[in-house]
Amino acid sequence: MTRRSPFPPLHCWPAAPLPRGPSYCESDLRTTTMGNLFCCVQVDQSTVAIREQFGKFDAVLEPGCHCLPWPTGKRIAGHLTLRLQQLDVRCETKTKDNVFVNVVASIQYRALAGKASDAFYKLSNTRSQIQAYVFDVIRASVPKLNLDDAFEQKNDIAKAVEDELEKAMSAYGFEIVQTLIVDIEPDEHVKRAMNEINAAARLRMAANEKAEAEKIVQIKRAEGEAEAKYLSGLGIARQRQAIVDGLRDSVLGFSVNVPGTTAKDVMDMVLITQYFDTMKEIGASSKASSVFIPHGPGAVRDIATQIRDGLLQGQASTSATH
Structure with a gap:
């Protein structure tokens, strides 16, 4: 005879869908699992959590401990970091004088806490989106400049990239903190040619200075000889x-x-x-010879x-x- 337990049988509820979003990591899965088990969730500092109810956006959870009543259909869809992030973009383009260069831009950006839902849902790949805008602006700005002007106007190029990114990414809940053009690398043959031109110019200047110095020495020597002959006379x-x-x-x-x-x-x-x-x-005289x-x-x-x-x-x- 089998005795039945006085407690109702336990049922295995299906696991909640995996979190999604641009900042998903393994901690999201652990947090979701713990939240489903204990009806609470912890959000770390400099991070916000996106809460959904039956698959629809519900709220943005600030850092701290929050109640997550999963029987009502609420769950954590993912986490979004608010830390400052950096993306280095290398773009190949050519200048006005047909010199191919590699422009390296450094983009510093972060998600806005007030627009966390837009940053989480509107973009699937933030870094690729930023990279596409950087390519577009650099390849539109650098071909208008000669190679020497491109080196001199690095700040203007960085400002153009920053303005375009700020205008585009603000609609997705991201702030562009700063944009830097950290390097402009021409082809190796071009750099060698530029160095040779610079070296030739400096050698020409050195030859002119050396000739002027020799001229001054000869003039002074002639003046000295003339003065000596005059005094001797x-x-x-x-x-x-x-x-x-x-x-x-x-x-x-x-x-x-x-x-x-x-x-x-x-x-x-x-x-x-x-x-x-x-x-x-x-x-x-001891030095006299025969005369x-x-x-x-x-x-x-x-x-x-x-x-x-x-x-x-x-x-x-x-x-x-x-």
């Missing part, structure tokens, strides 16, 4: 003037002290004396004549200079 002129003045004083003094001598006789004696002094210095000169009474007379003529010419040139 002044020194030689003054030296000859001093020699002439000294010889004149010697001739005058000798003529006064020795009566009957003429100026020519005194001059010949002085020149001969200097000639022998010069010969003595040549012989006494062959004609020597004799006639040679001395010729030397005296040559020295006299040279001094007179030097005196004449000095007088003309002054």
